[in-house]
Amino acid sequence: xxxxxxxxxxxxxxxxxxxxxxxxxxxxxxxxxxxxxxxxxxxxxxxxxxxxxxxxxxxxxxxxxxxxxxxxxxxxxxxxxxxxxxxxxxxxxxxxxxxxxxxxxxxxxxxxxxxxxxxxxxxxxxxxxxxxxxxxxxxxxxxxxxxxxxxxxxxxxxxxxxxxxxxxxxxxxxxxxxxxxxxxxxxxxxxxxxxxxxxxxxxxxxxxxxxxxxxxxxxxxxxxxx
Amino acid sequence: xxxxxxxxxxxxxxxxxxxxxxxxxxxxxxxxxxxxxxxxxxxxxxxxxxxxxxxxxxxxxxxxxxxxxxxxxxxxxxxxxxxxxxxxxxxxxxxxxxxxxxxxxxxxxxxxxxxxxxxxxxxxxxxxxxxxxxxxxxxxxxxxxxxxxxxxxxxxxxxxxxxxxxxxxxxxxxxxxxxxxxxxxxxxxxxxxxxxxxxxxxxxxxxxxxxxxxxxxxxxxxxxxxxxxxxxxxxxxxxxxxxxxxxxxxxxxxxxxxxxxxxxxxxxxxxxxxxxxxxxxxxx
Numbered sequence: 412x413x414x415x416x417x418x419x420x421x422x423x424x425x426x427x428x429x430x431x432x433x434x435x436x437x438x439x440x441x442x443x444x445x446x447x448x449x450x451x452x453x454x455x456x457x458x459x460x461x462x463x464x465x466x467x468x469x470x471x472x473x474x475x476x477x478x479x480x481x482x483x484x485x486x487x488x489x490x491x492x493x494x495x496x497x498x499x500x501x502x503x504x505x506x507x508x509x510x511x512x513x514x515x516x517x518x519x520x521x522x523x524x525x526x527x528x529x530x531x532x533x534x535x536x537x538x539x540x541x542x543x544x545x546x547x548x549x550x551x552x553x554x555x556x557x558x559x560x561x562x563x564x565x566x567x568x569x570x571x572x573x574x575x576x577x578x579x580x581x582x583x584x585x586x587x588x589x590x591x592x593x594x595x596x597x598x599x600x601x602x603x604x605x606x607x608x609x610x611x612x613x614x615x616x617x618x619x620x621x622x623x624x625x626x627x628x629x630x631x632x633x634x635x636x637x
Numbered sequence: 638x639x640x641x642x643x644x645x646x647x648x649x650x651x652x653x654x655x656x657x658x659x660x661x662x663x664x665x666x667x668x669x670x671x672x673x674x675x676x677x678x679x680x681x682x683x684x685x686x687x688x689x690x691x692x693x694x695x696x697x698x699x700x701x702x703x704x705x706x707x708x709x710x711x712x713x714x715x716x717x718x719x720x721x722x723x724x725x726x727x728x729x730x731x732x733x734x735x736x737x738x739x740x741x742x743x744x745x746x747x748x749x750x751x752x753x754x755x756x757x758x759x760x761x762x763x764x765x766x767x768x769x770x771x772x773x774x775x776x777x778x779x780x781x782x783x784x785x786x787x788x789x790x791x792x793x794x795x796x797x798x799x800x801x802x803x804x805x806x807x808x809x810x811x812x813x814x815x816x817x818x819x820x821x822x823x824x825x826x827x828x829x830x831x832x833x834x835x836x837x838x839x840x841x842x843x844x845x846x847x848x849x850x851x852x853x854x855x856x857x858x859x860x861x862x863x864x865x866x867x868x869x870x871x872x873x874x875x876x877x878x879x880x881x882x883x884x885x886x887x888x889x890x891x892x893x894x895x896x897x898x899x900x901x902x903x904x905x906x907x908x909x910x911x912x913x914x915x916x917x918x919x920x921x
Contacts, residue, residue, distance in 0.1 A: 484754040484755075484757055485758060487751050487754040487758070488754065488755045488758045488759070490751065491751060491752075491755045492887065495868070495887035496887065498868070499888055499889035499890075575766065581890055584890060586890035586891065586892055587886065587890060587891055587892075587893075587896070588888075588889065589886060589887055590885070590886040590896075591884070591885055591886075592881070592883060592885075593762050593763070593766040593767070593882075593883050594766045594767060594882070595767060595768075595876070595880050595881070595882060596880070596881050597880060597881065598881065598897070598900060601881060601884065602893060605896075
């Protein structure tokens with residue numbers, strides 16, 4: 412089974428590491444899949460520019476910064492993806508006429524960068540205490556030339572493939588929030604990827620839960636020491 | 638008259654237009670509950686689509702696409718350039734979408750809006766990963782000169798579902814491209830006057846977009862108003878063999894069954910677009 416370059420099986424995600432409250436912002440978190448790492452900070456609800464003000468809900472502003480250079484169309488697309496995915500889960504109606512700013516900085520890109528950015532944003536929003544209806548987790552997969560589905564591909568595995576898929580699911584109903592599938596694929600392949608990523612998203616939710624529990628336990632330990 | 642005045646005392650009534658402006662979502666919901674959309678279409682009805690080929694005589698290939706009131710024009714200009722060092726025998730195809738203030742008051746003059754950039758990026762990914770044309774056929778002399786096709790897509794009127802219009806415009810304009818025969822001689826590229834060479838198009842993908850309202854009503858080919866209210870969009874791109882090329886979904890949650898419905902509707906739509914383009918080809 413294990414004939415991937417890093418000795419993983421086809422349906423294994425890379426080791427996940429999550430850390431929270433790294434920056435002195437309202438909320439921040441970093442999320443990594445192996446060598447892919449995204450740092451995300453959340454500010455808000457804060458004052459909003461008059462031009463962007465919405466009377467009935469908070470304005471969600473997303474900024475994606477690439478590792479090197481200035482943001483291009485790819486980063487704009489990632490901003491659009493993040494905003495549309497999180498607009499549907501953040502309870503923006505609770506904070507009308509304010510702004511919630513999400514800044515996502517790519518630290519290392521070794522494939523599945525959108526998925527890592529979505530997961531990092533979920534963690535940072537939780538860290539900032541922004542009210543949400545649900546939490547989101549995302550996973551990517553590719554179908555290679557031999558029609559094998561590789562979960563959580565590295566940058567190397569994303570080259571010369573038949574199709575690339577990224578799915579984001581919510582936790583409560585594990586239904587699809589965001590999907591981007593590119594390449595050439597059949598219905599069956601698509602829904603196989605869907606199922607595989609849905610299961611993998613469940614594992615990410617467990618990791619998220621673990622990270623939050625750890626953080627709270629540390630905090631409680633600190634409180635009792637005092 | 639007297640009766641109406643009595644009614645006014647108990648409930649406030651508005652003109653439909655006023656209601657639409659102050660409560661757009663509720664306005665749309667009232668229609669949807671009656672199984673109809675504000676413009677009179679049923680849920681499964683695509684707007685009238687027309688394609689005009691060769692509408693810009695100065696371009697090497699062009700087309701104009703209208704889906705209802707949404708109008709986009711695509712012009713393809715071929716230029717000669719040096720190839721990328723890593724890919725010495727491949728040309729370039731550069732799509733660019735322009736959403737200028739003329740098409741809708743929501744766009745401001747200046748650098749391209751986020752939506753325009755997202756559209757350009759998605760078209761670029763579609764062309765690249767689904768391999769719509771073989772870039773090797775754009776090579777004039779390996780490592781020296783290749784064709785660069787600049788595909789500029791301008792939205793003239795924005796009334797929703799611009800991505801579908803852009804895809805149809807781009808693919809039909811690519812079919813319409815006629816390049817001159819080019820030779821590479823002593824560091825110079827010479828081209829014949831006559832333009833006769835067509836591009837070898839491997840795949841002709843067309844897209845179908847859907848909006849989801851209240852998580853259960855699937856509206857095909859949403860117009861600008863439906864698009865701005867629902868915010869949940871699904872786009873499915875299929876090719877001539879029925880294979881999927883792209884699925885893009887944003888907004889709130891949706892089930893696999895709903896996705897399957899979108900896919901099958903996209904396949905039905907594909908047949909319609911093919912016949913529209915065949916007609917347009919005959920009309921030149």
